[in-house]
Amino acid sequence: MMNTNLTSSETPNIAVVAGNFVRRQLFFLHDIQILELLLALCVFVTIHSLRQTKHHGLPVWPLLGMLPSMTLAVVGFQTNNLYEWLTQVLCRQNGTFTFRGPWFSTLNCIVTADPRNLEHLLKTKFSIFPKGPYFRDTVRDLLGDGIFSADDETWQRQRKTASLEFHSAKFRQLTTESLLELVHARLLPVLEESIDQSFAPIDLQDVLLRLTFDNVCMIAFGVDPGCLGPGLPQIPFAQAFEDATEATVMRFVTPACLWKAMRYFNLGVEKKLKQSIKGVDEFADDVIRTRKKELMMTNTTNSVSEKQRSDLLTVFMGLRDEQGEGFSDKFLRDICVNFILAGRDTSSVALSWFFWLLHHHPEVEHKILQELSTIVDARSSTDDHHNNSHDETEMVFSPEQIKKMDYLQAALSEALRLYPSVPLDHKEVVEDDVFPDGTILKKGTKVIYAIYSMGRMESIWGKDCREYKPERWLNPRDGRFMSESAYKFTAFNGGPRLCLGKDFAYYQMKFVAASIIYRYHVEVLQNHPVIPKLALTMYMKHGLKVTLHRRPHHQSSKVTKIKDH
Ligand code: HEM
Numbered sequence: 001m002m003n004t005n006l007t008s009s010e011t012p013n014i015a016v017v018a019g020n021f022v023r024r025q026l027f028f029l030h031d032i033q034i035l036e037l038l039l040a041l042c043v044f045v046t047i048h049s050l051r052q053t054k055h056h057g058l059p060v061w062p063l064l065g066m067l068p069s070m071t072l073a074v075v076g077f078q079t080n081n082l083y084e085w086l087t088q089v090l091c092r093q094n095g096t097f098t099f100r101g102p103w104f105s106t107l108n109c110i111v112t113a114d115p116r117n118l119e120h121l122l123k124t125k126f127s128i129f130p131k132g133p134y135f136r137d138t139v140r141d142l143l144g145d146g147i148f149s150a151d152d153e154t155w156q157r158q159r160k161t162a163s164l165e166f167h168s169a170k171f172r173q174l175t176t177e178s179l180l181e182l183v184h185a186r187l188l189p190v191l192e193e194s195i196d197q198s199f200a201p202i203d204l205q206d207v208l209l210r211l212t213f214d215n216v217c218m219i220a221f222g223v224d225p226g227c228l229g230p231g232l233p234q235i236p237f238a239q240a241f242e243d244a245t246e247a248t249v250m251r252f253v254t255p256a257c258l259w260k261a262m263r264y265f266n267l268g269v270e271k272k273l274k275q276s277i278k279g280v281d282e283f284a285d286d287v288i289r290t291r292k293k294e295l296m297m298t299n300t301t302n303s304v305s306e307k308q309r310s311d312l313l314t315v316f317m318g319l320r321d322e323q324g325e326g327f328s329d330k331f332l333r334d335i336c337v338n339f340i341l342a343g344r345d346t347s348s349v350a351l352s353w354f355f356w357l358l359h360h361h362p363e364v365e366h367k368i369l370q371e372l373s374t375i376v377d378a379r380s381s382t383d384d385h386h387n388n389s390h391d392e393t394e395m396v397f398s399p400e401q402i403k404k405m406d407y408l409q410a411a412l413s414e415a416l417r418l419y420p421s422v423p424l425d426h427k428e429v430v431e432d433d434v435f436p437d438g439t440i441l442k443k444g445t446k447v448i449y450a451i452y453s454m455g456r457m458e459s460i461w462g463k464d465c466r467e468y469k470p471e472r473w474l475n476p477r478d479g480r481f482m483s484e485s486a487y488k489f490t491a492f493n494g495g496p497r498l499c500l501g502k503d504f505a506y507y508q509m510k511f512v513a514a515s516i517i518y519r520y521h522v523e524v525l526q527n528h529p530v531i532p533k534l535a536l537t538m539y540m541k542h543g544l545k546v547t548l549h550r551r552p553h554h555q556s557s558k559v560t561k562i563k564d565h
Helices: 014-027 031-048 067-075 082-092 115-124 132-143 152-166 169-196 204-220 236-252 256-264 268-301 312-317 329-344 346-360 362-382 399-403 406-418 502-519
Strands: 053-055 058-060 096-099 109-112 424-428 446-450 520-524 545-550
Touching: 082 096, 082 109, 082 446, 109 115, 115 446, 132 236, 132 256, 132 268, 132 329, 132 424, 152 312, 169 204, 169 502, 169 545, 204 236, 204 312, 204 329, 204 346, 204 502, 236 256, 236 268, 236 329, 256 268, 268 312, 268 329, 312 329, 329 346, 346 362, 346 406, 346 502, 346 520, 362 399, 362 406, 362 502, 399 502, 406 502, 502 520
Parallel strands: 109 446
Antiparallel strands: 053 058, 096 109, 424 446, 520 545
């Protein structure tokens, strides 16, 4: 580390003086100010360089490439939405174009929304399109060697073990039980509370984020942080996790040399990142230490309760390599943190967009209600001894009932088609190649696949591609749900890196949506602005402010009691 503490007896060193100067200047920079600075730089150079060329019909500015056009789109002169701007360009360019970034950035990349290219990238030539060193370098501090950023053997090992676990009966039991507890003992009471407080508006996105955070922590760590509860408490671990993800995302829009300098000098957003990662690590270390002790106790006392745990931490702790060595604590921390990131906000954000779409499509809400009533009535008539089938305030949907909700699954898939939780994803090319559409790919090129745009292309979904129509997912003969090719509907990725939590995510979203819709009509506040936030996951920038109205059959303010089913 450079010594920045000069005493009067020391000769000033030019590197130290320069270092201090940069440190002083950067100290005052906030992340927003950095963006403003970049924007000002764009405007300045744009005004001073009147020469502008075109690449495939897109303006390319000297030094700045296509950044000014994109910036104008994002700040609102054209579309107020980066994803919409990309969609417009991709539609004009038949599904693929080359984005030219400014000279100082690493933003040059191929952007594609062509299903043939997606299949090539995610499946056929999977091995030459890894996540790559650029992505890993950017997210390493938070994600380490976890499944999201890993490639090759490090990825394969985690994928294989987690995949076995995700498909086991024990895991299914853990997830259904923890979800049931969360929805009935925590989510529904919080929603009821808002009604009791004279229909106080609540931010449904925030409530759902809390629910999925608690749920995925139970799956990954086997502990419940308790974010969802009366009064919606602030939980330091959840806050640290959120801050750490947001600060990591800032690195993708900051020149690498700048964020690396800020990290070195511990300034601005990088300082915040360091502090929040410390918060995440402390929580993880504590859980790992406690679990190790518990497992040792279990082994010595030969008790079975701890051995029966099926959270990912316990499963990975039990693994040994050929030399009989277990995973290091750091690697165990990376594994869990990555799973929390994967399952934390994807389903909650998808559910938020789904409820917003329902608000604008009462006919879809009506059909979902009809489906739920049919399923509930069928159980009432065939299962008279079932203790909760007639008492609607205590209605708990069973896994078999959830499986039968084809229309709800179609409505959720349609929401994900238009608002995919991961709107853009990326790969790096490690060998020269050519896409099926003829695009030449040089080694080292970055490829962005625009999942959001894919849902809005006539060439993929037809003329009504922008309409919300769950029916497109139903077999016209029997009304059953029909899945789509992962290279056309890429919300869950595809090929060997297909989302590991896809089945669980559908179960979770269906269970939560059915439990809410059966009891309440969700009304979005009039004039509440709903626009996507620019982040790795497609949050609603201002949340989703709603009021809840009890259905006529659910007029009691009694909170649901969980019963075995
Ligand atoms: C609506 C909900 C969800 C959506 C839309 C979704 C989408 C995705 C996408 C697009 C990827 C690829 C990311 C990338 O490689 O850059 C992915 C990967 C992954 N997802 Fe999900 N996900 C959802 C829910 C979940 C849940 C609930 C879990 C776990 C509890 C989960 C676990 C994972 C894991 C572990 C990976 C990494 C797979 C790998 O790289 O091999 N996902 N998901």
